[in-house]
Amino acid sequence: MKLNNMFSSALILGGGVIGYAGTEDLLKNFLNPGAQKMLLIGGTLTGVILCLLGGWFTFRSITRRFSGILTGLYDSTQQISSASSQVASSSQALAEGTSTAASAIEETSASLEELSSMTRKTFDHSASMTKSGDVTFALMKGCHKSLRETDSCMKRIGDAGEQAAKVIKTSDEIAFQINLLALNAAVEAARAGEAGAGFAVVAEEVRNLATRSAEAARDTERIIGAMSGHIQEGASLVGRTLEQFYSMGDEGKKTNSLIKEINAASGEQSQGIEQINKAIAEMDRVTQQSASGAEESASAAEELAAQAEQMNAHIGDVASLFGIGLNDMAENGPGMPAERGERLLSLAPNRHGYIQTANSIGR
Template identity: 40%
Template sequence: MGIMQNGLVTQLRSISLAAQEVAAGSSHIAESNLDLSSRTEEQASSLEETASAVEELAASVRQTAQNSVEASRLVSQGNDIAQQNGQMMEAMRNQMRRISDSSGKMGEIITTIESIAFQTNILALNAAVEAARAGEQGKGFAVVASEVRTLAHRSATAAKEIKDLIDGSMQQVQQGRSLAEQVQETMQEMVRNAGGISQIIRQITQANTEQSAGIDQINSAVGQIDTATQQNAALVEATASAAMSLQEQARTQADALTYFRFEAADRRAAPRTDAAGNPPAGTLRLVSA
């Protein structure tokens, strides 16, 4: 009986110690879970802020992409207008060249008229000399020769004035032609620059597209992390609940063991063995709480 009582005391003491260790461990787990829960909430809040910032960045990238598309459209439109203007300037330059050629031909005709007027003047002068030699019979012919000389002189004067006007017009046409060439060259440079700008805008648009795809992936990853964080929070809450339940059960078990009081035998006064030859055991008594 003493051996059984001693073994029961040992088992009950082990159970009591285990219950105390379980209670202490459960309390430590509960405290750790509270700290982990707080950190999980902070992580979830940070993830929400990150997701919001990424969404704002995505909206900015989308707006930039739209602006790039609009800029590309405007540059393309300006390029078309510049090409049309360049074609118009080329046509105007060709027209000025034709005007210059016509003016040159007119100048040649005026030169011919001046030569004819000069020769007519010489002939009229000779006719006047011959009329003077003829005396009375050549007076009428002399009047005609004088009129012819006057007309020849007027024709030469008019031809010279016309030639001066044509020369001035040719100078202006030449200046206009030179200006048209400069404008056309400027238009061509604008077209080349517009092509370069269009290429840059296409590169920006492509980069925005790639950035948008990358941001979508980041959004997806943040969403997955947020989901995992929420799951972790749920697991932490469940673990905390289980730890609290275990702590409560350990406390209940410890409370139940308080009904037992363990009294050790006085080893100085007690004999080494009892009447049956067994060693003395601690005394186990059931007491009320």
């Protein structure tokens, strides 16, 4: 393109020189001196105008190319500005979303921390309950052992009461026999008369003692019978208590086992919550980094948009040096306005008119 422009300029200049030389030859052969001067002046003006036209066409070609470059730069900066605005908007929305997510994660982390604290307390309480259950179970075993010994002792007391009742019954029978012997002795003393009077008194006293002994034996038997009944009732109560303790022992074992399971589950739950808390803390860190990166991207996009606007302004300044408007580039395409070419063409004189004028002056 540059070679073509240079070649066109050379042709125009060469044509002007040749035209001038040819005109000079014609002047010498056909025209008078006055007409020759006028025609030389016209030829010179024609050469100058042709040179101006050649320069104008060259300048127009350069301007077209430069206008195309400026138009491309303008379109590129417009696209960059639009894209950077979209990136800034998206980055800002992303930053707001990540900030909201970070706030939600922080609230969730706080709730999990509270839940973790409650779980640790539950674990500690269940551990204390496990220890208390072990102590209670040991005490229940001790009570069960004492109740079994009490039941055995009550049975021995019952057996001793039965043996005492048998002894009292034997004593009652002995007293009855003594009473019979005292009666027989009194009968024999009565038969003996005065000789048996003292023996009769002794027999009467023996009879009274036998009667009192029999009454005491019956009272003792009655008391021992009542004691035996109470002992049997106590033994029955101890037996039922033992059965209840057996049931309580089984339920205590189950309760202790459940407490241990709860303790183990609470420990696992506490560990799981700790792991979740760590994961949420990591998510919070990543989200904070994402929010920071999104804000930086939005800032960079806004800066890029500002740079694109500044570049558009510089392109407008450069285009104005060549008389090119950005609106003309966007609407009509590159190139110099046609009015300037028309004005330059209007300045070009008619060569034949110059010749005719010169001839008329020469005549």
